[in-house]
Amino acid sequence: MIKKREMVDGAAAIARGALDAGCNYYAGYPITPASGILTHMLRELPKVGGIGFQGEDEISSLGHCIGAAMTGATVFTATSGPGLSLYSENLGLAIMMEVPIVIAISQRLGPSTGAATASAQGDIQFMRWGTTGGYPMIVLAPTNISECYHLTKRAFQLAKRFRTPVFLATDKDTVMTTESVSVNDMKNAPDWPKIPNGGVGKELDPYQIDGEIHHYTGSSHNEEGHITKDPDIIAELNERLRTKIESNLNELSLVKNDLQHGADTLILSYGISARSMEAAVKEIRDGGDQVSSITIYSLWPVPEKAIQESLVGIKRIIVPELNHGQYLREIERLVNRDVELIGVNRVDTILLTPDEIMRAYHGS
Amino acid sequence: MDPKHLDTYIAKENLPYAFCPGCSHGKILGALSDSLKRQNLDPSEVVIVTDIGCVGLSDKYFITHAFHGLHGRAITYASGIKMQNPDLNVVVLIGDGGCGIGGHHLLNAARLNSDINVLVFNNFNFGMTGGQHSVTTPLDSITATTALGSIDAPMDIAGTAQVNGGGFIARATAFDKDLPELIEKSMRHDGFSLIDIWELCTAYYVPRNDFGRKDMMVYMDGMEMASGILQETNRPSFQTSYKNIQEKASVQNPISGLELETIFEHSLTKPIRIVLAGAAGQKVVSAGNLLASAATLSGLWVSRRADFPITIQTGFSVAEIVISPEPVLYSGIVKPDVVAIIASEGKSKVSRLTLAMDDSGVIYHSDGLGNIESEAQISPLDFPEDVQQDIRKNLSALTAAFLTKKLNMFPFEALKEASRQIQKPKITEINLGIFEYFED
Numbered sequence: 001m002i003k004k005r006e007m008v009d010g011a012a013a014i015a016r017g018a019l020d021a022g023c024n025y026y027a028g029y030p031i032t033p034a035s036g037i038l039t040h041m042l043r044e045l046p047k048v049g050g051i052g053f054q055g056e057d058e059i060s061s062l063g064h065c066i067g068a069a070m071t072g073a074t075v076f077t078a079t080s081g082p083g084l085s086l087y088s089e090n091l092g093l094a095i096m097m098e099v100p101i102v103i104a105i106s107q108r109l110g111p112s113t114g115a116a117t118a119s120a121q122g123d124i125q126f127m128r129w130g131t132t133g134g135y136p137m138i139v140l141a142p143t144n145i146s147e148c149y150h151l152t153k154r155a156f157q158l159a160k161r162f163r164t165p166v167f168l169a170t171d172k173d174t175v176m177t178t179e180s181v182s183v184n185d186m187k188n189a190p191d192w193p194k195i196p197n198g199g200v201g202k203e204l205d206p207y208q209i210d211g212e213i214h215h216y217t218g219s220s221h222n223e224e225g226h227i228t229k230d231p232d233i234i235a236e237l238n239e240r241l242r243t244k245i246e247s248n249l250n251e252l253s254l255v256k257n258d259l260q261h262g263a264d265t266l267i268l269s270y271g272i273s274a275r276s277m278e279a280a281v282k283e284i285r286d287g288g289d290q291v292s293s294i295t296i297y298s299l300w301p302v303p304e305k306a307i308q309e310s311l312v313g314i315k316r317i318i319v320p321e322l323n324h325g326q327y328l329r330e331i332e333r334l335v336n337r338d339v340e341l342i343g344v345n346r347v348d349t350i351l352l353t354p355d356e357i358m359r360a361y362h363g364s
Numbered sequence: 365m366d367p368k369h370l371d372t373y374i375a376k377e378n379l380p381y382a383f384c385p386g387c388s389h390g391k392i393l394g395a396l397s398d399s400l401k402r403q404n405l406d407p408s409e410v411v412i413v414t415d416i417g418c419v420g421l422s423d424k425y426f427i428t429h430a431f432h433g434l435h436g437r438a439i440t441y442a443s444g445i446k447m448q449n450p451d452l453n454v455v456v457l458i459g460d461g462g463c464g465i466g467g468h469h470l471l472n473a474a475r476l477n478s479d480i481n482v483l484v485f486n487n488f489n490f491g492m493t494g495g496q497h498s499v500t501t502p503l504d505s506i507t508a509t510t511a512l513g514s515i516d517a518p519m520d521i522a523g524t525a526q527v528n529g530g531g532f533i534a535r536a537t538a539f540d541k542d543l544p545e546l547i548e549k550s551m552r553h554d555g556f557s558l559i560d561i562w563e564l565c566t567a568y569y570v571p572r573n574d575f576g577r578k579d580m581m582v583y584m585d586g587m588e589m590a591s592g593i594l595q596e597t598n599r600p601s602f603q604t605s606y607k608n609i610q611e612k613a614s615v616q617n618p619i620s621g622l623e624l625e626t627i628f629e630h631s632l633t634k635p636i637r638i639v640l641a642g643a644a645g646q647k648v649v650s651a652g653n654l655l656a657s658a659a660t661l662s663g664l665w666v667s668r669r670a671d672f673p674i675t676i677q678t679g680f681s682v683a684e685i686v687i688s689p690e691p692v693l694y695s696g697i698v699k700p701d702v703v704a705i706i707a708s709e710g711k712s713k714v715s716r717l718t719l720a721m722d723d724s725g726v727i728y729h730s731d732g733l734g735n736i737e738s739e740a741q742i743s744p745l746d747f748p749e750d751v752q753q754d755i756r757k758n759l760s761a762l763t764a765a766f767l768t769k770k771l772n773m774f775p776f777e778a779l780k781e782a783s784r785q786i787q788k789p790k791i792t793e794i795n796l797g798i799f800e801y802f803e804d
Contacts, residue, residue, distance in 0.1 A: 005660050006621035007653070007668075007786075016621075025448060032674070046613035051447050051606065056472040060440040063433070063469070067413075067444025070431060071452070089434050117674070119696070177695055178653070179667045180660045183623060207429045209408050209451055215423055217432035226378075226424045227432070279693040351696035 004183040010148045010175040011036025013186070014104055014168065015044065017152025018076045023102075024050035025073035027064035029057055029083060032117040033172035034106035037078035058086035062101075066090060069099045070216055072206035074156065078104035081123050082113055084130060091165055092131035093218035095241060098163035100204060102155045107171045109322075109349060118349035119173050121271055121322040127167045128300050133238075136245040138162065138252060139300040141169040143274045146185040148174060150192075151297065157195040158252070162244060163204055169299055171322070173272045173351060192254060200244050245301060253303035256295040257310055263290040264315045265361060268307070268331060270296040273320045273352050280357035291361065302330045311335065318360050320344035320352050368406055373397040375427050382421050386570070388538035388563030389485060393422055396455065396483065398544035400428070403453075403551065410453045413442040415466075417459035417492045419485040436466025439473045442480040443602075450603045453551055456482040461490050463521050464499035470521070474530030474556050479601035481551045482558040484521055487565035488575075495568025502583055506572045518587075522560035526595045531555025533595040535584075538563035539577060546593075555601040622786060628662040628778040635688035636773065639703045639717060641710025642760060644672065644681050648710070650787075651760030652683025654795075655767065657782035659687045662774035667695035671713070680713035687773060702771065704745065704763045705729040711736070728766070730759070748801045761795045765802045776802065 014037055018026070026041035028034075042052035051068070055061030058079055065075040079087060084105055094101055105127060109120035127139050140155055142148045152168055159166040205212060215225035220237060222228040245252070258281065259266075269277040274295040281293045294310050296303060311317075317339060319328045325343040332341055344360045346352050374397050383389045400410060410428035414420045416435035423430030429452075433441050438456045446454045463470055463484055473480065489507050490496040497507040499519040506513060526533040532553035536546055538561055550557035562580055564570050584591065638655065642648040649670045656666040667686045673679040684697045699720045704727075705711045711733050718727055721740035728745045729736065736742055745766055747755070755762065761783075768779045776799075783795045 003626040003663060004623050005626070006623055007657060007660060007666075008621050012619075012621065019618075025444075027444065040619070044618060046606075046610045047616050047618055049610055049614070051610075053447065055440070056468055059437060060469050060472065063437045063440025064444035064447070066433070067431070067441035067446075068448040069444075070441075071411075071445045071448035073444075073448045090437070093434055173669070173695060177667055177669045178656070179692065179695070180624075180656070180665050183621075186621070207408075207411050207431075207445065207449065207452060209406070209449075211408055213407055213427065213429055215430040215432070217423070217430075218434060219432065224424075225430070225432075227421070275693040275695070282693075350698065351694070353696065353698055354694050 005180045006183055006186060007178055008145050008181055009036065009178045010145060010170060011040055013145045013148035014078070014152045014170070014175070015040035017149040018102065018156065019044060019048070021153045021156035022074045023076045023156065024048070025065065025068040025075045026077060027053040027055050027061040028077045028079060029055050029061050031080045031083045033108065033175050034078040034080045034083070034104065036175055037104055037106070041076065058083040059090065062087050062090040065101055066094055066097070066099050069101055070097070070206055072208065076102045078106065080106050081108045081110045081126065084123060084126060088131050092133060094165045095131065095133070095135050096218045097216050098204065099165070100159035100163050101165045102152070102159050102168065103165055104152070104168040104170060106175045107169065109347060115349050117172055119171060119272065119322060119351045120347070120349065121171055121273065124169065124299065124321070124323060124326040127169060135241055137167060137300050138164065138245065139167040139169050140254070140297055141271045141299050142174060142297070143271055143295060145179050145181040149186055150189040154192070154195065161195060161199055163199060163201065164245065169271060171272050196251070200248060201240070249301055250305065252298050252301055253306050254297040255303050255306045256297065257306070258294070259292040259310055260285070260290040262313070263292040264313060265291050265318065266310060266314045266316070267291065267293045267318045267320065267357065267361070268296065269320045270299055270327065273322055276352045276354050277320055277357055279354035280361065283354060283358060284361055299327070304334055307331065307334055311339070314339060316340040316342065318342045318344060318357065320357050322346055322352060369404065370401060373400045373407065373427055374425055378424050381425065383418060384567045386564065386566035387418070388487065389419060389422070391538040392483065392485060392543070392561055392563065393425055395543035396547055399547035399551065402544060402548045405453060409451070410455065411445050412455050412457060413438045413445065414457045415462050417461050417490065419457050419459045422457050436462045436464070437469065438462060439466055439469040439480065439482065443473055443478040446478065446480050447603055447606070450479065454480045455551070456480055458482060458484055460484065460486045460488060460498045460500040460521065464519070467499070467524070471524055471528045474525040474528040474558070476602040477529060477531050477555040477599050479555055479603045483547065484558065484560045485563060486521060486560055487563045487569060489565055489569045491565045491567055495565070495572065505569070507568070520589060522558065522594055523589070525556070525558040529599065530558055530595065531597050531599055531601065532557035532593070534593045535560045535562070535589060535591045537561065537580065537591070553596070554604060555597070555599060624657060624660045624785065626661065626663040627781070628775050630659070630662040630664050630689070630774045632664060632687065632689050632773050635686060635692070636702065636771065637697045637700045638685045638687065638767065639697060639700045639714055640683040640685070640760065640763065641703060641705045641707070641714040642681050643707035643709040644677050644679055646681060646707060647758060647760045648681040649683050651764040652685050653786060654761060654764045654779065654782050656685050656687070657786050658768065658774055658778040661781055662778045664689060664774065665691045667692040669695060680709040682710055682713055699725070701725055702767065703727045704767060705733050705736070706745070706759050706763055708733060751798070751801045754798050757794055757798055762798055765799050769802050
């Protein structure tokens with residue numbers, strides 16, 4: 001049989017996922033390693049009657065997205081760490097105003113401009129806690145080209161259903177490396193649980209001529225969308241913003257379990273580092289050992305139940321990631337004290353090698 | 365839309381205004397309501413966008429759509445709303461504070477000629493936060509943050525919008541009888557419009573500076589800031605121009621991935637990690653794509669990373685290609701199997717990699733680049749003799765052909781087919797020409 005493959009980079013896969021999800025508005029500001037997504041979207045959107053806009057900065061870009069979303073557009077933007085810093089205030093507004101919006105973050109190595117255009121997963125906690133209030137965020141992390149495509153589409157479904165910003169956590173290598181991918185894998189999503197239709201709350205009714213009149217605000221507000229100082233109304237709103245996500249953890253949880261009976265070590269990773277993990281797991285097993293692994297696609301909210309379910313018989317957890325251990329701390333609070341936690345970390349712009357993970361496994 | 369002939373656009377049930385006695389904000393809101401009435405707009409055709417400051421309290425007094433956002437960002441939300449639905453009338457209510465913190469958005473919206481209508485409630489200080497000085501505070505004024513008099517020059521908001529090309533720019537005061545007409549005119553203009561409306565903050569600026577209506581007019585004259593319509597152009601709005609872009613783009617085909625079918629067989633049993641190291645302009649990345657595509661046509665899996673300086677026309681250019689019988693998991697290269705060096709820039713860039721190699725690896729190099737610190741086998745790129753006359757045509761593609769012959773990963777024909785399938789006809793012609801040197 002003739003096998004069909006494509007040569008695609010992550011930027012193109014993400015852009016195609018967005019377009020196939022019905023995205024018709026993109027605003028963003030150039031920044032490597034996310035610029036590929038911007039150029040794809042600005043080139044493609046006008047071809048299908050959509051709008052692609054390059055803002056004067058990231059604040060403006062996200063502002064434009066929010067305005068368009070409240071007017072009925074399906075919106076998308078992408079940036080990297082320094083741009084995420086500038087997204088911060090509007091991210092809060094999008095949570096409060098309940099704006100569906102997908103934001104792809106092509107991570108760099110911070111702080112500040114850091115080492116630009118280099119391999120890193122430096123913004124895992126920043127995406128979670130990137131604005132005021134501490135409200136839950138939804139963050140998905142693909143590990144390869146076809147997952148870039150399918151998780152982007154999923155991010156749009158979640159943004160709409162939960163009326164909230166959804167991050168796609170990527171990195172330089174995922175976005176900028178060109179890879180061969182099977183045409184079938186691009187066409188067919190992995191066997192992931194379906195996102196239910198409809199909204200978890202009131203669906204967004206955008207500004208429309210002849211439509212119902214709407215007042216929307218980024219401040220604490222009552223049902224009419226007007227600022228309120230009433231503690232009961234404020235409490236109800238703030239609780240709802242939290243629970244609409246936290247009471248649907250099962251639906252949001254997405255992982256790939258590769259558990260082996262008798263294994264006492266679990267390797268847990270995400271994004272580009274999960275590929276090094278997978279290569280290491282293969283070699284460890286080829287060497288005759290039993291080892292379990294779990295790839296986290298839904299980084300936030302932390303898929304606690306799925307992680308805990310993979311802990312049967314586990315005495316040791318290895319967490320490879322391209323930062324100082326940002327996700328390890330989430331695992332730490334989930335496990336018993338007698339489980340040993342080992343971080344495999346790099347912050348030198350070089351991808352984690354399978355060898356390093358194997359060395360951690362073998363304790364050498 | 366059927367005309368409604370509404371008496372007012374003010375939500376009477378939410379009155380009275382929360383503004384201080386004597387504050388001019390209510391006057392401007394009344395003028396806006398009158399201008400909407402003059403245009404006989406349906407409330408659902410209007411979106412009022414406000415941000416922070418006392419003026420940000422205005423949305424609830426209107427029966428139209430409203431959006432209340434972050435300090436200084438109203439212009440960005442408004443522009444996004446207008447882009448998505450150009451049939452809506454989008455009015456921004458912003459203060460002098462908002463024009464300061466959002467100055468970047470103000471001048472860029474004017475420059476784009478984004479079809480929104482900005483009404484500036486300019487009362488020379490921050491009212492909501494206690495009367496601090498703003499970008500328009502007159503020199504020598506007493507405010508909460510300039511107790512001994514303001515020493516910084518005020519910003520001319522209308523002038524800023526004017527000089528950046530805003531389509532309709534005017535200056536007025538809250539006391540102007542013809543303000544509704546002026547607002548109507550600005551709203552009917554296709555393009556960015558801004559009215560810099562001067563007014564009084566009776567809580568702070570007025571009492572601290574003994575400043576009344578007359579003083580405001582004297583100040584306006586003294587600053588030689590003219591009132592009335594300052595600029596009116598025919599330049600099309602951003603939204604109108606973008607329609608032309610959409611029309612032009614609509615005849616283009618959406619981009620799709622390049623499908624490569626497996627039509628050759630490969631002879632690789634384990635992954636091979638190849639680094640091409642050259643200089644800008646040598647088409648190194650393109651040669652990497654050629655190898656990767658040839659491998660894909662042969663049923664192999666590939667990843668191709670590229671590394672080059674941000675100033676792309678100078679310095680090194682490196683392509684890292686992993687070719688594997690199985691899908692590539694780890695796409696990095698810390699210890700290459702094969703390195704081909706064709707420029708000194710690339711040579712120094714990959715020195716860390718070549719140093720890491722042992723005698724199982726091979727380094728091929730162009731003439732004069734063989735002095736490499738490495739335990740790998742080092743060998744010149746010995747092209748067929750008659751290549752020399754064409755070596756300048758495409759050294760990278762020649763190197764790809766050389767490696768294809770040497771490494772025996774897939775048939776040479778796959779490389780030629782890759783060139784036909786992924787490269788522009790002109791380049792393919794050149795490359796197929798130079799590939800002939802390698803035919804047996």
